[in-house]
Amino acid sequence: MDYETLVASVTGLLLGEPDIIANAANFAAFVYHELPELNWAGFYFPNAAGDLVLGPFNGRPACTRLPRGRGVCGAAFTQRRTLVVDDVHAFGDHIVCDSASASEIVVPLERNGEVFGVFDVDSPRVARFSDADRHGIERLVTAFVGAVGTSAVPRPV
Ligand code: SME
Numbered sequence: 170m171d172y173e174t175l176v177a178s179v180t181g182l183l184l185g186e187p188d189i190i191a192n193a194a195n196f197a198a199f200v201y202h203e204l205p206e207l208n209w210a211g212f213y214f215p216n217a218a219g220d221l222v223l224g225p226f227n228g229r230p231a232c233t234r235l236p237r238g239r240g241v242c243g244a245a246f247t248q249r250r251t252l253v254v255d256d257v258h259a260f261g262d263h264i265v266c267d268s269a270s271a272s273e274i275v276v277p278l279e280r281n282g283e284v285f286g287v288f289d290v291d292s293p294r295v296a297r298f299s300d301a302d303r304h305g306i307e308r309l310v311t312a313f314v315g316a317v318g319t320s321a322v323p324r325p326v
Contacts, residue, residue, distance in 0.1 A: 172305030183316035194225035196313045201227035208269045209291040213242050214323040222325035231266040240264035242287050245275035255296040274298045276310045285322040
């Protein structure tokens with residue numbers, strides 16, 4: 170996968186748009202359509218209680234709320250690090266939103282030392298995400314966070 174080109178493309182796609190919801194929507198659509206073998210790509214943002222609430226995504230309708238610290242998303246958010254799960258059925262605390270999902274990567278969104286959400290990508294293939302994919306998807310997310318600039322981040326209820 171040519172992540173170098175994808176990072177350049179997505180940076181151009183988001184350029185000049187300060188609205189985070191608009192950019193999150195286009196970013197999710199971009200990733201979903203540009204990377205092969207995905208069944209879901211999208212965002213979760215924390216509310217005041219620390220639960221993760223569904224944001225813009227592409228794929229089938231998903232769980233709207235993930236309880237604080239739960240699931241792969243909650244673990245990545247709490248631990249402030251990317252998590253790659255090769256086989257979601259072997260991950261004890263995985264939360265099933267789409268039964269087609271077999272592997273998953275979750276990247277925290279970090280700005281000014283604060284984690285303000287996660288970007289979650291699911292695949293129907295076991296072990297879909299290699300180290301190169303992890304690095305590439307982290308670079309794509311860095312481009313997204315860079316485009317957020319100084320605009321307010323979502324604070325769902
Ligand atoms: N599987 C995730 C829940 C979100 S869906 O995959 C869209 C998790 O365990 O956190």
